[in-house]
Amino acid sequence: MHEYDVIVVGAGGAGLRSAIAAQEAGADVAMVTKLHPVRSHTGAAEGGINAALRDGDDWEMHAYDTMKGSDYLADAPAVEALTQESPEEVIQLEHWGMAFSRDDDGRVSQRPFGGLSFPRTTYAGAETGHHLLHTLYEQVVKRGIEVFDEWYVLNLATTDDADPGERSCHGVVAYETATGEVEAFRARDGVILATGGLGQVYDHTTNAVANTGDGVAMAYRAGVPVEDMEMIQFHPTTLPSTGVLISEGVRGEGGILYNDDGERFLFERGYANNDGELASRDVVSRAELTEVNEGRGIEDEYVHLDMRHLGEERIVDRLENILHLAEDFEGVDGLEEPMPVKPGQHYAMGGIETDEFGQTCVDGLYAVGECACASVHGANRLGGNALPELIVFGKRAGRHVAGEDLGDPQVTAGWTPDAEAASVDTPVSLGEPWATRGDAVADGGATADTATATTVVERTLERERERVERLRDRDEGTQHADIRAAVQRTMTENVNVFREESALKEALVDIHAARERYRDVYVADPSSTYNTELIQTIETRNLLDIAEMITVGALARDEFRGAHWRKEHQERKDDEWLKHTMVSWSDGSPEIWYKPAVLRGEAKTYEPKERSY
Amino acid sequence: MSTQRQNPETETDNAEAEADTETETERNEVARRRAEQRERERVKENERATADAERYHLKVFRYDPEVEGKQEPRFDDFHVPYEQGMTVLDALIYARDEFDVSLTFRHSCRQAICGSDALFVNGRQRLGCQTQLSDLDQPVRIEPLPHQEVVKDLVVDMEHFYDQMESVEPYFQTTDRPEGELEEQRQSRENREQIKTSTRCIWCGACMSSCNVAAGDNEYLGPAAINKAYRFAMDEREGEEVKQRRLEIIEQEHGVWRCQTQFSCTEVCPKDIPLTEHIQELKREAVKSNLKFW
Numbered sequence: 028m029h030e031y032d033v034i035v036v037g038a039g040g041a042g043l044r045s046a047i048a049a050q051e052a053g054a055d056v057a058m059v060t061k062l063h064p065v066r067s068h069t070g071a072a073e074g075g076i077n078a079a080l081r082d083g084d085d086w087e088m089h090a091y092d093t094m095k096g097s098d099y100l101a102d103a104p105a106v107e108a109l110t111q112e113s114p115e116e117v118i119q120l121e122h123w124g125m126a127f128s129r130d131d132d133g134r135v136s137q138r139p140f141g142g143l144s145f146p147r148t149t150y151a152g153a154e155t156g157h158h159l160l161h162t163l164y165e166q167v168v169k170r171g172i173e174v175f176d177e178w179y180v181l182n183l184a185t186t187d188d189a190d191p192g193e194r195s196c197h198g199v200v201a202y203e204t205a206t207g208e209v210e211a212f213r214a215r216d217g218v219i220l221a222t223g224g225l226g227q228v229y230d231h232t233t234n235a236v237a238n239t240g241d242g243v244a245m246a247y248r249a250g251v252p253v254e255d256m257e258m259i260q261f262h263p264t265t266l267p268s269t270g271v272l273i274s275e276g277v278r279g280e281g282g283i284l285y286n287d288d289g290e291r292f293l294f295e296r297g298y299a300n301n302d303g304e305l306a307s308r309d310v311v312s313r314a315e316l317t318e319v320n321e322g323r324g325i326e327d328e329y330v331h332l333d334m335r336h337l338g339e340e341r342i343v344d345r346l347e348n349i350l351h352l353a354e355d356f357e358g359v360d361g362l363e364e365p366m367p368v369k370p371g372q373h374y375a376m377g378g379i380e381t382d383e384f385g386q387t388c389v390d391g392l393y394a395v396g397e398c399a400c401a402s403v404h405g406a407n408r409l410g411g412n413a414l415p416e417l418i419v420f421g422k423r424a425g426r427h428v429a430g431e432d433l434g435d436p437q438v439t440a441g442w443t444p445d446a447e448a449a450s451v452d453t454p455v456s457l458g459e460p461w462a463t464r465g466d467a468v469a470d471g472g473a474t475a476d477t478a479t480a481t482t483v484v485e486r487t488l489e490r491e492r493e494r495v496e497r498l499r500d501r502d503e504g505t506q507h508a509d510i511r512a513a514v515q516r517t518m519t520e521n522v523n524v525f526r527e528e529s530a531l532k533e534a535l536v537d538i539h540a541a542r543e544r545y546r547d548v549y550v551a552d553p554s555s556t557y558n559t560e561l562i563q564t565i566e567t568r569n570l571l572d573i574a575e576m577i578t579v580g581a582l583a584r585d586e587f588r589g590a591h592w593r594k595e596h597q598e599r600k601d602d603e604w605l606k607h608t609m610v611s612w613s614d615g616s617p618e619i620w621y622k623p624a625v626l627r628g629e630a631k632t633y634e635p636k637e638r639s640y
Numbered sequence: 641m642s643t644q645r646q647n648p649e650t651e652t653d654n655a656e657a658e659a660d661t662e663t664e665t666e667r668n669e670v671a672r673r674r675a676e677q678r679e680r681e682r683v684k685e686n687e688r689a690t691a692d693a694e695r696y697h698l699k700v701f702r703y704d705p706e707v708e709g710k711q712e713p714r715f716d717d718f719h720v721p722y723e724q725g726m727t728v729l730d731a732l733i734y735a736r737d738e739f740d741v742s743l744t745f746r747h748s749c750r751q752a753i754c755g756s757d758a759l760f761v762n763g764r765q766r767l768g769c770q771t772q773l774s775d776l777d778q779p780v781r782i783e784p785l786p787h788q789e790v791v792k793d794l795v796v797d798m799e800h801f802y803d804q805m806e807s808v809e810p811y812f813q814t815t816d817r818p819e820g821e822l823e824e825q826r827q828s829r830e831n832r833e834q835i836k837t838s839t840r841c842i843w844c845g846a847c848m849s850s851c852n853v854a855a856g857d858n859e860y861l862g863p864a865a866i867n868k869a870y871r872f873a874m875d876e877r878e879g880e881e882v883k884q885r886r887l888e889i890i891e892q893e894h895g896v897w898r899c900q901t902q903f904s905c906t907e908v909c910p911k912d913i914p915l916t917e918h919i920q921e922l923k924r925e926a927v928k929s930n931l932k933f934w
Contacts (some may be wrong), residue, residue: 063798065843066746066754080822107709114822119822124812124831126839133826157753165811205791235748268725355752355770358725369844455671508737513679539677552742554707557792560741635805 074593097405406589
């Protein structure tokens with residue numbers, strides 16, 4: 028059994044930053060990641076990092092923009108932590124050598140981004156995430172932090188006390204891709220989940236193939252609540268054929284969106300009379316799809332993003348990568364013609380419920396980055412706010428798990444007295460009523476009072492070994508790729524930008540059917556050498572849970588807030604819905620409940636206002 | 641606090657459901673049948689479309705050290721229906737999902753930034769996701785990167801590549817940080833421009849695989865690692881002292897002087913990094929610095 032103080036699962040920006048922080052605080056750290064760190068999808072982030080660095084800007088303005096952008100569903104203490112600490116974290120990256128774009132005076136450049144009242148998006152060309160990822164990995168190499176790359180974490184080793192708030196996490200069990208070995212990793216101080224996005228639940232997404240929501244699904248099955256899962260961001264500018272992202276930086280620098288009639292529709296059709304192309308992402312995505320649905324789309328599918336007027340010099344200086352992406356993945360020369368774009372799944376605002384130090388309600392279990400929900404994005408994330416989240420909360424969680432005293436959290440994880448039980452009307456039963464092999468309960472498989480931390484890890488190891496053998500031993504059945512495709516299709520058709528009750532219910536039926544088919548799933552490749560089919564089969568199991576959480580949350584929230592638009596409910600209902608949708612898994616069936624959003628910050632309360640751009 | 645509809649009595653807000661006398665199981669059954677019907681129709685539609693499509697012929701390298709029939713390397717043929725804009729990676733995914741689930745290759749981002757899917761396609765190192773099928777002659781021959789140990793099918797062992805990358809102290813070092821807490825180091829636009837292309841490396845290993853020198857000298861640092869050293873050595877923020885040490889590292893026996901300027905690395909680099917030029921520039925810097933200390 029491997030043994031460390033801290034195990035970090037996932038090695039993108041959040042994982043790397045938390046590993047560095049934990050190690051600096053004195054912990055013995057290992058990272059376990061299904062890819063090599065530099066393959067992580069943080070590398071695909073393009074636009075930038077919001078940080079109030081300059082005269083005329085301050086963290087309060089950044090916090091205000093973020094709360095407004097969230098449509099008042101973010102928790103103010105977490106938002107204020109983000110905006111207060113982002114500047115020092117950006118400067119830390121600069122001190123670690125990150126190749127930011129520069130102004131004439133040699134200082135790091137900033138540009139305008141959607142929903143921001145000040146041009147505070149710090150960037151490195153249109154490849155900011157690539158530079159951030161490599162800079163952080165360089166620091167991990169420098170510190171000699173151990174990395175188990177191409178090890179896929181199968182499950183958490185958690186006790187199974189009846190109340191999730193009483194449970195504790197003692198490690199993880201992982202599968203080595205190269206050899207097929209299943210091994211246990213005991214964590215003396217704690218486990219940090221930093222597994223990133225879940226975009227593979229959709230079929231048109233900017234996310235990588237590896238973004239299958241593994242951390243969210245594992246934490247959920249260990250009893251940790253997930254928060255605001257229905258809040259999915261659809262980015263307004265993705266390439267139609269592949270879903271490849273075209274940075275908001277294009278619009279930040281002055282790029283313009285046109286419909287098929289050549290209208291600058293954001294202004295001319297009144298979607299965002301003040302900010303136009305730089306309205307927040309949910310607003311622009313809905314505007315584009317409305318244009319297409321009303322017959323003003325190009326080829327009934329997309330709109331045009333034009334940056335030619337910016338001139339070659341400026342484009343090459345600040346957006347060069349966009350020229351390569353448009354050429355390689357859509358065959359379009361951005362200097363000569365407008366680029367076709369349409370909305371695509373991009374980001375999950377919701378995730379594993381944590382406080383502002385990354386702690387979940389399970390002792391010793393943390394989550395940071397896109398898989399977590401602190402919550403700083405609420406119902407809509409502003410462009411340029413994801414990367415600062417990785418570094419600010421990565422650092423906080425790393426320090427906290429290593430035992431540093433960061434004070435009392437203002438956001439509380441787990442069931443609290445002001446939480447409210449709820450119910451939602453679904454056409455099929457949710458979860459796994461047939462309770463297969465204990466997947467449905469917490470993963471320790473032992474009761475807390477009789478088990479030591481080591482036996483919890485050992486029993487998890489045994490169970491995961493059996494699970495892998497079971498998948499490999501079966502000779503016939505369903506193949507995971509068919510199930511995954513069915514889930515992606517129904518989510519894309521029914522749980523997209525525009526949502527209506529009947530379609531959401533249809534999605535739940537489809538997910539239920541997919542889940543039933545998964546009972547017969549098998550792995551055809553008998554090899555224990557680099558068996559990617561086995562890993563994908565387990566990922567698909569995670570996607571089933573993710574799809575269900577998103578859809579049931581979307582059905583529960585009968586209002587229109589941020590990214591969540593409901594046909595039957597066209598207004599934001601502040602009297603009823605200034606609260607988070609929580610889903611937690613108990614004995615095979617999901618339970619839904621609500622928890623008030625925390626709008627009270629350090630010095631003021633962010634009163635909900637009409638959100639116009 | 642259950643949210644389930646397992647108990648029909650809780651369905652008060654749905655008039656239709658109230659009137660519904662079916663049990664939960666029966667309703668699930670009907671819903672499931674409908675879902676399956678939709679699924680069957682979709683599959684049929686796809687099959688029709690697939691049958692009509694033009695097919696691309698792939699010849700793909702196969703090897704698995706422990707599976708009977710694959711221990712001797714062989715080539716498998718796949719005929720993949722072509723869609724506009726289809727890349728080599730798309731074709732491999734199709735072949736895997738539709739024909740042979742054991743077909744194994746690394747891939748993740750699909751947009752030439754994660755560097756996972758460098759392959760040897762029609763005799764040249766390329767990223768699968770960045771290569772259009774329509775630019776290739778048929779049959780399209782897809783092999784793992786040459787000069788690296790094959791783990792299985794198209795997957796090669798990257799450990800040696802990573803070791804070389806990590807041997808050049810690939811992290812920023814400086815002795816001179818600004819005082820103020822929120823004070824950044826200054827860097828001129830010109831200097832940032834000079835290191836720009838070198839910072840684009842995605843560690844795909846295409847360059848190393850194309851390099852004859854690396855093939856013959858296993859200890860040669862290789863183009864990617866030297867480029868990484870260049871990225872720091874030329875960064876004015878590190879200062880002269882650190883630069884001297886960096887030049888010593890790349891001047892070692894298996895460093896820059898091994899490069900025979902064949903430009904193969906530069907030709908295959910998917911991020912258009914002028915690798916050979918960077919190596920040459922470091923040679924010049926090393927000479928300059930040696931003269932200075934004479």
